Each structure stands twice: as structure tokens, then as C-alpha cells.
Amino acid sequence: MGFGFGGGCDFNRCDDRRDHHRDHHRKEENNRQVNNNPELLQFLRTLTPGTCIVIQYDCQPPTSATFQGFQGNNVIILSDFDCFPGLARIAINKINVISINSP
Numbered sequence: 001m002g003f004g005f006g007g008g009c010d011f012n013r014c015d016d017r018r019d020h021h022r023d024h025h026r027k028e029e030n031n032r033q034v035n036n037n038p039e040l041l042q043f044l045r046t047l048t049p050g051t052c053i054v055i056q057y058d059c060q061p062p063t064s065a066t067f068q069g070f071q072g073n074n075v076i077i078l079s080d081f082d083c084f085p086g087l088a089r090i091a092i093n094k095i096n097v098i099s100i101n102s103p
Contacts, residue, residue: 041092044076052101053078057094064101 047053047067055078056062065078065088074092081088 037093040095040098041073043098044070044092047100054099054101055090055095056097057090058096062097 049068051067052064053067054062054064063082065081068077068079068087071077071089075089076092078088078090
């Protein structure tokens with residue numbers, strides 16, 4: 001079992017793909033701060049490189065990855081992301097839920 005951190009779910013985030021909500025959500029997105037969830041950033045800072053995680057961001061399904069570190073203060077670097085052999089970068093403000101994946 002693992003434990004997780006639900007970082008401020010924005011259940012309407014997927015609506016910005018609908019034409020009738022596009023402008024409204026674009027304005028909201030522009031008003032978001034670089035890090036709109038300081039608790040999530042604090043949780044991420046407790047992770048060490050090599051930590052196996054499960055992450056759900058934007059409207060994507062949850063996927064596994066290995067935490068590698070930070071790029072600046074608003075992007076995390078992951079390896080083995082969804083079985084991708086290279087490195088992936090995810091903006092912290094796009095993360096909905098993250099949990100530590102225990103074997």
C-alpha cells in the first residue's frame with residue numbers, strides 16, 4: 001500500500017476542451033499562480049530521487065513513474081513515465097493527485 005496526496009482537484013479542468021467553456025477557463029488558467037498548491041510542493045520536496053510514484057495530472061489517467069527531482073520550483077522530472085524510457089517533465093500546477101507506489 002502507498003499513501004497519497006490529493007493536490008487540489010480541479011474537476012472542471014477538462015471542460016476547457018469544450019468550445020462553450022474555452023474562453024472562461026482560459027481566463028481562469030491565466031489567473032493561476034505558478035504554484036497554486038503550496039502543500040503539494042511541500043510534499044514533493046520530501047521525495048528523494050528514485051522514489052516510485054503514481055501520478056494523475058490534467059485529464060490523463062493515473063500512471064506510474066520514478067521521481068528524479070525538480071527543474072526550478074514549478075516542474076518535476078520523472079523517469080520511466082508511463083513506460084517511456086526517457087525523462088519527462090510535469091508542471092506542478094497540472095498535478096491533481098500523487099501517491100507513493102510501494103512494491
